[in-house]
Amino acid sequence: MKTSKSPNKIASLTYETAKRSLPAYLHIKSPKKFTQHQLVTCLVLKEFFKTDYRGIVEIIENSRDLKEILELTEVPHYTTLQKAAQRITKKDILDKLIKEILDIAVKTKIMKKNVDLSAIDGTGFESHHISSYFVKRRAKGEKNVHQMTTYTRYPKVGIISDCDTHLVLSGVPSRGPYPDIVHFEKAIKEAKKNINIKVLTADAGYDSEASHVFAREEHNIRTIIPPRIGRKTDKLPKGKYRKIMATRFNKILYGQRWQVETVNSMIKRNLGSFLRARSYWAQCREIMLRLFTHNVMVVK
Numbered sequence: 001m002k003t004s005k006s007p008n009k010i011a012s013l014t015y016e017t018a019k020r021s022l023p024a025y026l027h028i029k030s031p032k033k034f035t036q037h038q039l040v041t042c043l044v045l046k047e048f049f050k051t052d053y054r055g056i057v058e059i060i061e062n063s064r065d066l067k068e069i070l071e072l073t074e075v076p077h078y079t080t081l082q083k084a085a086q087r088i089t090k091k092d093i094l095d096k097l098i099k100e101i102l103d104i105a106v107k108t109k110i111m112k113k114n115v116d117l118s119a120i121d122g123t124g125f126e127s128h129h130i131s132s133y134f135v136k137r138r139a140k141g142e143k144n145v146h147q148m149t150t151y152t153r154y155p156k157v158g159i160i161s162d163c164d165t166h167l168v169l170s171g172v173p174s175r176g177p178y179p180d181i182v183h184f185e186k187a188i189k190e191a192k193k194n195i196n197i198k199v200l201t202a203d204a205g206y207d208s209e210a211s212h213v214f215a216r217e218e219h220n221i222r223t224i225i226p227p228r229i230g231r232k233t234d235k236l237p238k239g240k241y242r243k244i245m246a247t248r249f250n251k252i253l254y255g256q257r258w259q260v261e262t263v264n265s266m267i268k269r270n271l272g273s274f275l276r277a278r279s280y281w282a283q284c285r286e287i288m289l290r291l292f293t294h295n296v297m298v299v300k
Helices: 006-020 036-048 055-059 065-069 078-088 091-107 180-194 209-219 241-246 258-271 280-299
Strands: 118-124 131-136 146-152 153-160 168-176 198-200 222-224
Touching: 006 036, 006 065, 006 091, 006 280, 036 055, 036 078, 036 280, 055 065, 055 078, 055 241, 055 280, 078 280, 091 153, 091 280, 118 168, 118 258, 153 180, 153 258, 153 280, 168 180, 180 209, 209 222, 209 241, 209 280, 258 280
Parallel strands: 118 198, 198 222
Antiparallel strands: 118 153, 131 146, 153 168
16 A cells, blocks of 8 residues: 655645544633644654654745645744643544544545454564663573673554555554563454454464454454464464464465564654654654554555
8 A cells, every 4th residue: 555745635634634533622721822633733744754843843834835734824833842742642632533544544445444354563663762771581501690681672562454455453552672462452452442353463473372362252353373383293282263273274364464564664664763752651652643644644
């Protein structure tokens, strides 16, 4: 699926999406100088242009078209956008925006209401502020000898995407490193709020009987996950669904799992692989804003 490279089209669709899903002002006593719709669109354009708050202010100031689309008589100060980002990129607001853009994708027949095939995967982002921590682990072959190993903490997100359209159905931001299976259940819950999924594919990192049971029995989603077998053996894996994976594995559908890797690549190529936010929660908000921006680019 191609993504739009037109800032005017991105601004127009974002502005319309925000109008459909959010009230004009967050509070009754708001100064009412700029609407939430205008501020959200400015933040999306910041991600689109891969710039900072000062940069996007300059870009909008010099673009008559963008000011007309946003109905701006005055361009917000960069500190206004910075403060707005803390308020209107919170989870509940971004959830509404993501749900609305997916609804638009369904109405315009870009995406089906019932997604036939989806895939889940985790991906990390670079951070300008990287800290390291040390953990003790036992040296191989030694009982009382420990070695110090350095791990780098980095922003990470678990994504469920539609294999056909490359739209992101849900995202679970966090901080890595951690096993991908950690975000499996939450990502499914978030996706089910937005769309109906028929089949979900995942790599062996998500393999567990609990994962199959959660998706299949609680959410009626057929899972295709290759079972991990530590050594060569004739014994089947334990568990009903893991045995099915070992004996009747659908290689054709699983072969489309790589589409989620394409989505990860699209996001990083088009919008950047590093985050500008410093704090943990700010990074989580920036990741979700980036996923929403990606969806807008696909739909437009």
